[in-house]
Amino acid sequence: MEKDSLTLSLIVKRAMANVDVEGLKVKTKFYTSLCCGTTAILSVFAFLFLIPFVVDPAISTILADYESQPVTCVAVEHVYAEGLSNCSWSSCREGCTNAPLRCHQIFVNYTKLPFEEWQKGGVDLESLEWDVGETKFYINTEGCGYPPRVNCSEFAKKYGFSNLGKPFPCYYSKTYPDMVVARYSWDDNLKYLILSLVIPNVLFAVSIGILIYWYCPGCNRSRTPIDTSSYVESFHSKNDDEEEEEYEDESEY
Template sequence: MCVTKASEVRFGQSNCSWSSCREGCTKDIFKCTHIHVNYKRDTKGEFVGTNFTDEALIDTIEWDLINARLYPNVKGCGYPPSVNCTDFNRNYSTPGRTFPCYYSKQTPVMVINHLDLETIKTDLLYAIIIPWGLFLVSILYLLFTYVGMKKPETEGDDTQEVISAKASKEASNYSLRSIGKTINHGMNKLMRDPDDKG
């Protein structure tokens, strides 16, 4: 069980190293809301009938953790309509507000207000099955394509090699002839028209 201890709105990127809720996981934030909560494990109805509108009463209870950070999900961000930060801040930023919550055993200062294990398991299965399935299909396609390719016929190989060799020889002869002509032309020009400077 969580109770909101304090909340504050901050401005400036240096003051917003974290935000309880941010719409858009990649954008820079210059305005953020910090919602601090206290939580207690295994309350067994301990808070029934307790009115925390008197903030001094919050400090009289022995909490398992004080000043934890509240997030809507593990990433602390999302996109509408699944995560609406305006509604989230309105619902959970009032000091004294009590609500069920989930804390992290790895990072005890991290608290989320909602946890849907079935959705998380489904997303995880999709994240594993779809990429691996596409990978296997592409490998099978490549294997079938490779096995189905015909080998070149041996009869035409000799003929093709002879044609390729002739074409290569003619191309090299042409290159050598054109280079020789260019050199001869340059030499003739130098011999007939000497430069004024000698």
Template structure:
């Protein structure tokens, strides 16, 4: 009978075996597709690598912005060797210029990358005090007739630290007297504010610390992921060549 034949097919041992094999293969495939569980050591290694990589990239990238904006002016200020004690400066004249060739420098400019088509030149007079061994009179080279007044060694900056409108109003009026610092390397340059310790602090905070962090984290990552052990030289095997006649 047809009914009996169909029931025999359903109870066929070979069909049941094939069905069981298919189910086992599907279960095995499902287990193989699962993400392998990480051990505590592997997790700690992963998070440590991520942390040191982030520190190295962040510190290295910060150097690209901090060096031209802060470190380079601080180094230039120290190289100019400004006098540690202020002298009295008197504004002699103030000039407003326009044009690229007339604005090679500016007493104050907001934005070091801004255009140089408009600029303000402020000139001052100051007198260098005599040396202790010659306090009775000034030598001829101790007197400076005129110098340019700069808001800082670069003559530029960004608000709120540098506001050129306030700087020009305070020191640009002819006849104004105020304390200033002159450069002992270039007597024709004077600044209103100077603090040597502040410049050294800027170099340490904005260059030395990020540079050390970049180097240290790079070395740590190299040690973690590079096998620096000396490997033995490869052994060369000699092969015999037989002549076939």
């Protein structure tokens, strides 16, 4: 009797352990599926958000084909304007989606002389021949950005106002020679473009792949088929019993 009771208790413990494992698997699958679905949705919104703020400016920067080495620039005019009619363009704008009500418009001359050579000395500013004169000067390709990376007041103080006529490094576009920017880095631009394209799309693909693998019957061939034989047999036996009862009732009449 004791052996039987021990055997029975072991069987019960194993059954309970199996139930706990199966329950844990079901809970894990549910919460993982919830996380995957949420990740997929957020990845789509993140990618749509990054298109106008990162992807499009990065592609525009690549198409502009800026000179990799900074050249020598000199600011020749600084205009501070207010009102939509007076701010048709702006050298710096905090926020890329709103219309500028106040703007700084800076014009520069630039020469293709590398700024490093200018710093070495031996070059007279008055004797320089400017390749392009009085062209629009932007903080970056889009001419806008968001704090703290972009601060238009600091930008204006650095290149305009009392600093007019002082040489500084700048980058000109080989595609559009009249376009000059203050900030440019090929490595950073390419890095941000790749990250903004790869991370959301990889997260979306992985999340959708896991959900398809679990919940698409045609995609998961290794899934154990559901045994419906017991249900079919019980269904037929129930119908047979009902038919026999109806036959007996009719025979009594």
